[in-house]
Amino acid sequence: MRAVVYTESGDSSVLDLVERDAAEPGPGEARVRIVRAGVNPTDWKFRAGGMGELAFPEIVPGQDGAGVVDAVGPGVTELAVGDRVWTMLAQHTRPGGTAQEQVVLPVRNLTVLPDHASYDVGASLGVPAVTAHRALTTSEDGPERLASGALAGRTVLVAGGAGAVGNAAIQLARWAGATVISTVSSDEKAALATAAGAQHTVNYREGDPVAAIREIAPDGVDIVVEVAPAQNLRLDVQVIRPRGTIAIYANNGGDEVSISVRETFSTNARFQWVLLYTVGWAALDAAAEDITAALADGAFGIGEEHGLPVHHHPLEETAAAHAAVEGGAIGKVLIDVAEG
Numbered sequence: 001m002r003a004v005v006y007t008e009s010g011d012s013s014v015l016d017l018v019e020r021d022a023a024e025p026g027p028g029e030a031r032v033r034i035v036r037a038g039v040n041p042t043d044w045k046f047r048a049g050g051m052g053e054l055a056f057p058e059i060v061p062g063q064d065g066a067g068v069v070d071a072v073g074p075g076v077t078e079l080a081v082g083d084r085v086w087t088m089l090a091q092h093t094r095p096g097g098t099a100q101e102q103v104v105l106p107v108r109n110l111t112v113l114p115d116h117a118s119y120d121v122g123a124s125l126g127v128p129a130v131t132a133h134r135a136l137t138t139s140e141d142g143p144e145r146l147a148s149g150a151l152a153g154r155t156v157l158v159a160g161g162a163g164a165v166g167n168a169a170i171q172l173a174r175w176a177g178a179t180v181i182s183t184v185s186s187d188e189k190a191a192l193a194t195a196a197g198a199q200h201t202v203n204y205r206e207g208d209p210v211a212a213i214r215e216i217a218p219d220g221v222d223i224v225v226e227v228a229p230a231q232n233l234r235l236d237v238q239v240i241r242p243r244g245t246i247a248i249y250a251n252n253g254g255d256e257v258s259i260s261v262r263e264t265f266s267t268n269a270r271f272q273w274v275l276l277y278t279v280g281w282a283a284l285d286a287a288a289e290d291i292t293a294a295l296a297d298g299a300f301g302i303g304e305e306h307g308l309p310v311h312h313h314p315l316e317e318t319a320a321a322h323a324a325v326e327g328g329a330i331g332k333v334l335i336d337v338a339e340g
Contacts, residue, residue: 008054031102032065034103040126042063057095063097066119098335134249138245140270151178155217159232179217180198183232190203191307196306224244228253230255231252231254237260321334
């Protein structure tokens with residue numbers, strides 16, 4: 001089988017395409033023939049050394065993917081050969097990710113993909129959708145799970161609604177019944193956020209974005225899904241309602257955050273940091289179930305019509321896929337590993 005590997009940190013040129021034998025699944029594991037793999041910022045950050053020393057001598061990148069189970073290990077009853085699945089955290093504690101034709105993973109890292117959902121959609125879940133789910137389910141006043149109507153009567157502010165996590169947050173929040181506002185930096189990105197389902201967009205580069213958000217949500221927003229706290233946290237504090245949650249999942253725009261203690265006290269707001277690698281399996285399992293339910297309801301999709309343009313690269317051009325994400329490509333970058 002073909003696999004993309006790297007043995008040292010560096011730019012995308014350290015990625016090599018190699019041939020190797022497929023591994024056999026052990027107890028509690030299944031082997032998946034990957035059809036489509038997703039590329040996320042964490043993939044290039046791991047490869048570039050931004051997460052520290054390499055955890056293994058050789059690594060196949062890729063947390064997210066979708067494909068078909070082609071073998072199961074001893075004792076596995078949750079999945080069967082022929083099941084269509086999507087992956088979660090495939091390369092978190094293992095050297096083999098989804099940028100290869102066959103990957104062996106614990107069954108817990110695999111979730112059945114509904115029949116009508118494409119492999120493109122399946123490979124676009126994982127990091128973005130699970131991150132979005134976590135951001136939407138950690139509030140003091142709930143909900144702890146997402147379902148149709150679970151966020152009815154709530155207002156969610158999504159910063160960066162044109163990104164993959166922002167897009168997923170908009171779609172999941174709308175499925176759950178929330179009113180969604182998205183801050184954007186251009187008309188193009190406003191169109192993408194609107195296509196994802198945001199009822200309101202606010203260009204933070206124009207006028208007074210705090211006043212614009214408060215006009216939509218006079219009592220404040222219930223949840224902020226935040227991608228750039230260094231730039232946006234003061235705005236977030238000014239628009240959050242009492243006991244609301246500001247869920248921060250990235251550090252776009254800077255690593256340092258300053259807040260006014262006096263200004264923040266009155267909000268009773270919760271600052272929720274979101275990193276999938278340490279959230280625990282209870283949260284990951286809940287996210288997998290709820291996201292799959294949204295898929296089954298037809299409430300989650302990708303492509304221009306859902307506000308997330310898709311960019312395809314063949315497996316042999318994985319380096320170009322990484323470079324595209326690192327360069328800030330708008331939309332979802334996917335690797336075509338095999339025929340669907």
